Amino acid sequence: MSPRRDILLTAPLYLFAATAPFSEALGAIAAGLILLIAAVRFAAEPALRRLLPRSIVLAVAAYLLAYLLATTLASPYPSNWRKFLGENWLKLLLLAVPVAAHGVQRHLERAMKILVGVGAVVAIYAIWQHFSGLDPFRHRPAPLADGHPMAVGFFGHHLTYGGQVMLLLLVALTWAMLGTTRESSGRRSWIPWLAALPLAAALLWSYARSAQIGAFVGIVILSQALPGRRRWAALASLAAALAIALATPSFILRFRAALETGAEATRHRLWLSSLHGIAARPWLGFGPGNFQRMMEHHGVPGFYDTMAHAHNDLLMHGVNAGLVGIAAALALLVVTVTYFWRVRRSMGPLTWIAVTAVVVQGAITVAGLFQVYQTDDEVEFVLYFLLGAALAICMGPRRKST
Numbered sequence: 001m002s003p004r005r006d007i008l009l010t011a012p013l014y015l016f017a018a019t020a021p022f023s024e025a026l027g028a029i030a031a032g033l034i035l036l037i038a039a040v041r042f043a044a045e046p047a048l049r050r051l052l053p054r055s056i057v058l059a060v061a062a063y064l065l066a067y068l069l070a071t072t073l074a075s076p077y078p079s080n081w082r083k084f085l086g087e088n089w090l091k092l093l094l095l096a097v098p099v100a101a102h103g104v105q106r107h108l109e110r111a112m113k114i115l116v117g118v119g120a121v122v123a124i125y126a127i128w129q130h131f132s133g134l135d136p137f138r139h140r141p142a143p144l145a146d147g148h149p150m151a152v153g154f155f156g157h158h159l160t161y162g163g164q165v166m167l168l169l170l171v172a173l174t175w176a177m178l179g180t181t182r183e184s185s186g187r188r189s190w191i192p193w194l195a196a197l198p199l200a201a202a203l204l205w206s207y208a209r210s211a212q213i214g215a216f217v218g219i220v221i222l223s224q225a226l227p228g229r230r231r232w233a234a235l236a237s238l239a240a241a242l243a244i245a246l247a248t249p250s251f252i253l254r255f256r257a258a259l260e261t262g263a264e265a266t267r268h269r270l271w272l273s274s275l276h277g278i279a280a281r282p283w284l285g286f287g288p289g290n291f292q293r294m295m296e297h298h299g300v301p302g303f304y305d306t307m308a309h310a311h312n313d314l315l316m317h318g319v320n321a322g323l324v325g326i327a328a329a330l331a332l333l334v335v336t337v338t339y340f341w342r343v344r345r346s347m348g349p350l351t352w353i354a355v356t357a358v359v360v361q362g363a364i365t366v367a368g369l370f371q372v373y374q375t376d377d378e379v380e381f382v383l384y385f386l387l388g389a390a391l392a393i394c395m396g397p398r399r400k401s402t
Helices: 003-019 024-044 046-050 054-072 081-100 106-132 158-179 190-206 209-223 228-246 249-257 262-280 291-298 313-346 348-367 377-401
Strands: none
Touching: 003 024, 003 081, 003 106, 003 377, 024 046, 024 081, 024 377, 054 081, 054 313, 081 377, 106 158, 106 190, 106 348, 106 377, 158 190, 158 209, 158 348, 158 377, 190 209, 209 228, 209 348, 262 291, 262 313, 291 313, 313 348, 313 377, 348 377
């Protein structure tokens, strides 16, 4: 492969890694370029059509088919094709990154590390937001949670930022615990730990409870991939981090607020309303983009501070595409996690890449029980870039053994 072609294939990967933590627009442009390159290569290079694991291809196809049917058959509600495309195109990165980066997979590990590094720099800015109470990027005070300024980075909402910083923190921790053993002389092993510190603090002060719960679960999953003593050391460190968080008054107040009535009860009402809606149209739901119309007919009475979504990813799949959509989403989850967990033992020094995929997928799934992340592009494009990069890297040893 020529140097010029290498640059063409790797530039979007590095552009994404360098911009996704602070710019939705630039991250989306880079993701679009990756999809475009993948489409061209898929059409022009027949050998690439046999590259991807069939199980993952079928799972992605089943997911998209479920949403395609739900959008087509949404009547008497409108078929929101713009919403269908807007909420599903980023998932194609899972397949597009391995195709676009075929032949230059060695750059993907570096891109993942750059993504973490840029995210750590943004986290320092977000921590400053929390302590200063200012959001100069948006020319306003930082948003408040129970009177405390929230870390939101360059994004517009603390849950969006919390979801992304959760993913980056888990990548940094997996890199630190599993990926530094192959560093020559171990002199760079401190780098992921240095990145993890501001990411953890930014997650704490984002007050994004769903992402904090997801990070906790992700670290527990990570511990299961560690050898004996390191596993217990990881769990002990997690317990210490939890103790520090519990000693933070604002952290305790934020979680205690979830048990209160009023605005906090919105989430509970949205869950109940979504269940009523799914019961009314169980098979293919209302079609994407029709959540508020569902609420008009099936919403339970009470105060809502938002009616934008179900505050639960699985319920949102149910409202959008019914039980078929839920089954397709769960199938995609199971297939990807099973694949990466199975191949991790054959990855050698790149084991941390496969484990990262399992950890972030498990964490976002649990976090998504309390928030809808499938509509947050800033979270989605990082998630599926990481999964796609991991798939591209993990297929290398599998191809060689074949």
